[in-house]
Amino acid sequence: MADTISKSARKKKNNNVAASLYGLRPAVVVAVVDAVRQGHAERVRHLIRPLHYCDVADLLERLPSDLRNQVVDYCRKTLDPEVLPELDDGVRGEVLEILEPKQVAAAVSGLNTDDAVEVLEVLDSDALEEILNKVEPVDRQFIEEGLSHPPDSAGRLMEREFVAVVQSWTVGEVIDYMRESTNLPDDFYDIFVIDGQSRELVGSIPLNKLLRSRRAVRINVIMKNDITIIPAAMDQEDVANLFRDRDLVSAPVVDDANRLVGMITVDDVVDVIDEEAEEDLMKLSGIRKTDFYQDMIETTRRRFSWLGVNLITAIGASIVIAVFAETIEQVVALAILMPIVASMGGNAGTQTLTVAVRAIAMRDFGPGKASRFILKEVSVGLANGALFAVIIGAISSLWFGDHILGVVIAIAMVLNLVMAGLCAAMVPFLLDRWGIDPAVASTVILTTITDVIGFLTFLGLATVFLL
Amino acid sequence: MADTISKSARKKKNNNVAASLYGLRPAVVVAVVDAVRQGHAERVRHLIRPLHYCDVADLLERLPSDLRNQVVDYCRKTLDPEVLPELDDGVRGEVLEILEPKQVAAAVSGLNTDDAVEVLEVLDSDALEEILNKVEPVDRQFIEEGLSHPPDSAGRLMEREFVAVVQSWTVGEVIDYMRESTNLPDDFYDIFVIDGQSRELVGSIPLNKLLRSRRAVRINVIMKNDITIIPAAMDQEDVANLFRDRDLVSAPVVDDANRLVGMITVDDVVDVIDEEAEEDLMKLSGIRKTDFYQDMIETTRRRFSWLGVNLITAIGASIVIAVFAETIEQVVALAILMPIVASMGGNAGTQTLTVAVRAIAMRDFGPGKASRFILKEVSVGLANGALFAVIIGAISSLWFGDHILGVVIAIAMVLNLVMAGLCAAMVPFLLDRWGIDPAVASTVILTTITDVIGFLTFLGLATVFLL
Numbered sequence: 001m002a003d004t005i006s007k008s009a010r011k012k013k014n015n016n017v018a019a020s021l022y023g024l025r026p027a028v029v030v031a032v033v034d035a036v037r038q039g040h041a042e043r044v045r046h047l048i049r050p051l052h053y054c055d056v057a058d059l060l061e062r063l064p065s066d067l068r069n070q071v072v073d074y075c076r077k078t079l080d081p082e083v084l085p086e087l088d089d090g091v092r093g094e095v096l097e098i099l100e101p102k103q104v105a106a107a108v109s110g111l112n113t114d115d116a117v118e119v120l121e122v123l124d125s126d127a128l129e130e131i132l133n134k135v136e137p138v139d140r141q142f143i144e145e146g147l148s149h150p151p152d153s154a155g156r157l158m159e160r161e162f163v164a165v166v167q168s169w170t171v172g173e174v175i176d177y178m179r180e181s182t183n184l185p186d187d188f189y190d191i192f193v194i195d196g197q198s199r200e201l202v203g204s205i206p207l208n209k210l211l212r213s214r215r216a217v218r219i220n221v222i223m224k225n226d227i228t229i230i231p232a233a234m235d236q237e238d239v240a241n242l243f244r245d246r247d248l249v250s251a252p253v254v255d256d257a258n259r260l261v262g263m264i265t266v267d268d269v270v271d272v273i274d275e276e277a278e279e280d281l282m283k284l285s286g287i288r289k290t291d292f293y294q295d296m297i298e299t300t301r302r303r304f305s306w307l308g309v310n311l312i313t314a315i316g317a318s319i320v321i322a323v324f325a326e327t328i329e330q331v332v333a334l335a336i337l338m339p340i341v342a343s344m345g346g347n348a349g350t351q352t353l354t355v356a357v358r359a360i361a362m363r364d365f366g367p368g369k370a371s372r373f374i375l376k377e378v379s380v381g382l383a384n385g386a387l388f389a390v391i392i393g394a395i396s397s398l399w400f401g402d403h404i405l406g407v408v409i410a411i412a413m414v415l416n417l418v419m420a421g422l423c424a425a426m427v428p429f430l431l432d433r434w435g436i437d438p439a440v441a442s443t444v445i446l447t448t449i450t451d452v453i454g455f456l457t458f459l460g461l462a463t464v465f466l467l
Numbered sequence: 468m469a470d471t472i473s474k475s476a477r478k479k480k481n482n483n484v485a486a487s488l489y490g491l492r493p494a495v496v497v498a499v500v501d502a503v504r505q506g507h508a509e510r511v512r513h514l515i516r517p518l519h520y521c522d523v524a525d526l527l528e529r530l531p532s533d534l535r536n537q538v539v540d541y542c543r544k545t546l547d548p549e550v551l552p553e554l555d556d557g558v559r560g561e562v563l564e565i566l567e568p569k570q571v572a573a574a575v576s577g578l579n580t581d582d583a584v585e586v587l588e589v590l591d592s593d594a595l596e597e598i599l600n601k602v603e604p605v606d607r608q609f610i611e612e613g614l615s616h617p618p619d620s621a622g623r624l625m626e627r628e629f630v631a632v633v634q635s636w637t638v639g640e641v642i643d644y645m646r647e648s649t650n651l652p653d654d655f656y657d658i659f660v661i662d663g664q665s666r667e668l669v670g671s672i673p674l675n676k677l678l679r680s681r682r683a684v685r686i687n688v689i690m691k692n693d694i695t696i697i698p699a700a701m702d703q704e705d706v707a708n709l710f711r712d713r714d715l716v717s718a719p720v721v722d723d724a725n726r727l728v729g730m731i732t733v734d735d736v737v738d739v740i741d742e743e744a745e746e747d748l749m750k751l752s753g754i755r756k757t758d759f760y761q762d763m764i765e766t767t768r769r770r771f772s773w774l775g776v777n778l779i780t781a782i783g784a785s786i787v788i789a790v791f792a793e794t795i796e797q798v799v800a801l802a803i804l805m806p807i808v809a810s811m812g813g814n815a816g817t818q819t820l821t822v823a824v825r826a827i828a829m830r831d832f833g834p835g836k837a838s839r840f841i842l843k844e845v846s847v848g849l850a851n852g853a854l855f856a857v858i859i860g861a862i863s864s865l866w867f868g869d870h871i872l873g874v875v876i877a878i879a880m881v882l883n884l885v886m887a888g889l890c891a892a893m894v895p896f897l898l899d900r901w902g903i904d905p906a907v908a909s910t911v912i913l914t915t916i917t918d919v920i921g922f923l924t925f926l927g928l929a930t931v932f933l934l
Contacts, residue, residue: 054712062836086712178679188675189656189716207674208655212645244741245521245553247734249656249716266733267714270740274711277744278825281751285821286814292826296843300850303818307851310814311859314807321803328795328802335795335802336788339809339918340781347753347777351770354752358745359759369529376763383767384774392778451806 024055029062036067041074048075057086061293065094072098081107085115090293093122101127105134108143112185114159114268117146121156154239155232157272158253158262161185165219166196167203172215185263189249192260193223201252201260203227229254230264236272241363243269280361283439284354286310309444317342317451324459327467333400334462341412341458344388345450349420352377353446356428357439374425381421385414404465412458416450423449491522496529503534508541515542524553528760532561539565548574552582557760560589568594572601575610579652581626581735584613588623621706622699624739625720625729628652632686633663634670639682652730656716659727660690668719668727670694696721699728703739708830710736747828750906751821753777776911784809784918791926794934800867801929808879808925811855812917816887819844820913823895824906841892848888852881871932879925883917890916 028047035043048056048071060068060083072079072095079099084092084107096104096119108116108131120128120143128147132140142160149155163184165174174191178184191210193203203223213222228246230239230253242248243266253262286306291299321328321338328335356373359365365373389410397406424446428438431445495514502510515523515538527535527550539546539562546566551559551574563571563586575583575598587595587610595614599607609627616622630651632641641658645651658677660670670690680689695713697706697720709715710733720729753773758766788795788805795802823840826832832840856877864873891913895905898912 052713058712061831064839175678178675179681184675184679187673187714187716206654207678208645208651211642211674211678212651214646244737245525246519247654247737249654249733266716266737270711270714270733270737273737273740273744274829277741277748281744281748281821281825284748284751285818287818287821292822292831292840296846296850299843300847303815303847304851304854306818307811307815307855311807311811311855314810315862317810318803318807321806325799325803329799332792332796332802335799335805336785336792338802339788339806340778340785342806343781343784343914343918344774344778348770348774351752351754351773354748354754355759358748362741364528364759372531373759376766379763380767380770383763384771387771388774388778395782447810451810 024058029059033067036070044071044074045078053080053082054086056083061088061091069098076103081110084119088293089122101130102134104131109135109139112159112161113142113146114157116143117156149232152236154230154234154253157236157268158264159185160262162263163188163191164194164260165191167193167220168196169219171210171213171217192252193219194260200258201254232261237276240269240272280439284443313444313448317455320452320455324463327459327463331466333405334459337396337409338455338458341416342451342454345416345420345454346447348417349424349446349450352421352424353442356425357442360428360432360438370429377421377425378418381417385417389413408461408465411461415457416454419453420450491525496526500534503537511538511541512545520547520549521553523550528555528558536565543570548577551586555760556589568597569601571598576602576606579626579628580609580613581624583610584623616699619703621697621701621720621731624703624735625731626652627729629730630655630658631661631727632658634660634687635663636686638677638680638684659719660686661727667725668721697731704743707736707739747906751910780911780915784922787919787922791930794926794930798933800872801926804863804876805922805925808883809918809921812883812887812921813914815848815884816891816913816917819888819891820909823892824909827895827899827905837896844888844892845885848884852884856880875928875932878928882924883921886920887917
């Protein structure tokens with residue numbers, strides 16, 4: 001009996017742990033919304049105070065604009081600066097507008113440089129200038145250096161705070177240096193080793209190795225020479241690939257002269273991986289970046305251009321149909337069946353396309369791999385084309401009692417699925433080689449091809465064999 | 468002058484650094500392929516020896532099956548065990564088949580438990596048993612415990628090796644313990660603190676904090692109590708969300724009784740994030756997981772079922788068209804224009820769908836957010852529908868010289884885009900609530916709806932107003 005009670009007590013405790021893990025509880029959101037609606041500034045602050053900064057960011061993102069602005073207004077003096085880098089870009093812009101420049105300046109001064117840069121890069125140059133004028137000169141210099149690197153580069157991603165020691169030091173000296181130093185980064189996992197003369201980066205040591213070594217041991221004895229070095233100009237997608245492939249938690253960033261200028265940590269890389277994965281997904285549907293937090297007008301505007309491109313290609317396909325208007329007038333079954341051929345081609349092509357775009361993004365293509373991939377996709381198109389040709393051929397001849405119609409749609413199905421495989425496998429490569437992002441343009445090119453070929457082969461063959 | 472030379476020399480050096488970063492060079496792949504074709508086993512081993520294990524995995528993935536098997540055969544005695552966890556599941560299965568059970572057993576014994584579990588989970592139970600019989604009892608127990616957790620759970624992801632200390636210890640005692648202990652994990656970033664009596668987890672300390680503290684300080688003074696604890700049964704997607712939201716590098720895993728049983732590190736979480744992002748992307752195109760490394764037969768088989776579902780829905784749309792066969796016979800322009808309405812609905816819906824599926828996967832929906840999202844998507848559909856209605860209405864009446872036709876297609880366009888927004892915003896939520904993965908089923912349901920509604924409204928309105 002006692003055992004049962006203790007088990008259930010443990011279980012309960014454990015459930016609480018699990019519940020608290022999920023961060024923001026719905027009840028808190030509801031309570032905050034109520035308090036804001038009633039204008040209870042003090043109560044809002046009281047509700048937000050115990051939250052983890054990630055959960056505060058989460059809360060702000062979940063609130064509609066007007067309530068969010070009110071919350072920020074109530075908490076302008078108590079808002080944890082760490083909340084700002086966690087916010088989605090769009091939401092962050094709104095929040096920064098509500099805070100006074102002085103408050104933003106104080107907030108970014110309390111952040112690591114990578115986070116400060118991330119917060120400020122959404123601002124236009126006037127607003128940025130106004131805030132930077134209120135930041136301490138040292139912090140200001142770090143932030144401006146960070147912003148001087150191109151967007152999406154390693155230089156933007158890195159923090160300026162890192163621990164670097166000279167290779168002639170001992171473990172004990174390093175530990176004493178770290179105990180005395182006050183200007184260390186909040187979190188770090190490796191210390192970097194530089195040459196005493198040239199100041200060039202020569203190695204690194206994971207903290208756990210440092211901890212396990214005796215105080216008298218020299219740093220250059222235990223340091224790793226074979227380290228992964230990130231040039232400041234490297235694209236963040238390549239940085240993410242290095243971290244992913246080499247299981248890194250932090251890596252040193254060097255300038256053109258191989259001087260250590262910063263450190264990238266894995267938490268920033270996780271954000272990049274999320275961002276890049278999201279972009280790939282969104283671009284395939286013609287959305288530049290997720291518009292989840294955008295207002296309706298902006299969302300409409302952004303999606304309009306993609307739908308406009310789609311309208312043009314759809315009209316192109318209609319012109320192909322119009323060529324065969326007379327054939328359709330005589331055999332109306334063609335109008336009924338033609339969307340099937342086009343739709344199957346589009347779907348089969350999209351499958352191939354998705355695999356190709358992802359493989360390109362993940363750098364999975366080696367030499368000679370592309371031609372093998374294309375060959376495989378054409379074979380898959382032929383195989384599935386043949387299978388579905390038999391099925392749709394049989395259905396069509398039974399439905400309309402016309403065997404030749406069945407043969408015509410069967411041939412069109414095979415041709416369209418083979419062409420879909422070929423084009424969907426080739427288009428992303430060609431775009432990539434021409435410097436066009438395959439994720440953005442591939443889908444629209446592909447569906448145009450499969451629609452046009454689908455209608456052309458089906459209606460063309462029908463005109464030849466049925467009339 | 469001297470300065471110029473030294474700059475260019477530096478630059479060159481730096482470029483070499485950058486080049487070596489990108490891991491596997493194409494020349495190496497070509498050289499390996501040549502050596503394998505000529506049967507030069509010694510040369511293959513010589514080429515592979517200096518490579519980083521990630522690059523060896525990369526090389527194996529890039530080779531076609533027959534060459535890959537030959538390489539593994541040549542290197543069976545010298546292959547770095549760390550290569551195995553880096554391989555794609557499909558490739559790993561093939562490699563494990565070539566190696567003898569004894570060699571696999573030796574390899575997994577050299578890995579951390581999380582990696583060993585990852586390597587072995589692709590095997591069927593007979594092959595697994597044969598290998599586990601050859602593994603040391605201690606390792607075997609760890610691996611079997613790992614495999615006893617459900618797939619995709621925190622228990623599968625964690626490693627059994629971690630550093631746990633008692634809260635009454637001092638910093639000095641902890642450091643001495645780590646210096647003497649031989650069975651520590653390869654990499655760790657936090658040490659966990661347990662209660663001396665209950666053995667329950669009570670806190671954690673990042674290594675950098677430990678390093679910065681004096682030897683005499685007690686652990687319970689510097690430890691963090693507010694730690695993120697992962698229950699072993701937690702789904703890996705939730706684990707990834709916690710790491711992402713809280714910028715963690717490692718976290719303790721506990722069993723039902725709150726006892727510390729393992730540790731999850733961020734490198735494993737990065738793999739999970741990649742995997743989940745890839746799955747979301749692939750599922751939207753009806754591919755269960757990337758088939759990039761699969762052979763043609765398997766790829767054909769896997770994609771067939773999705774195309775089969777698509778065929779059924781396309782036939783459903785054709786049946787709707789068939790209802791209006793007489794109308795089409797009289798006004799063939801309808802057959803020409805009808806794909807435009809369906810295509811625009813499908814594309815607009817896919818945009819909404821992609822945003823919704825991603826937001827659900829990223830747990831971006833808070834209370835009340837869903838209904839606001841649906842309202843917004845319907846508004847966007849209405850706005851873009853109205854804009855495109857004007858455009859396509861004008862084009863159609865000019866093209867066919869029929870104003871009523873223009874009005875009919877305009878109304879159909881608005882209705883279809885509004886319905887596309889409504890359904891694409893609602894379907895993923897309903898599926899999620901019913902426990903069906905929205906990424907898999909949403910697309911097919913949505914395109915069926917937009918096709919049927921597109922044809923129904925356009926041809927229906929035409930029948931009423933044009934005949």
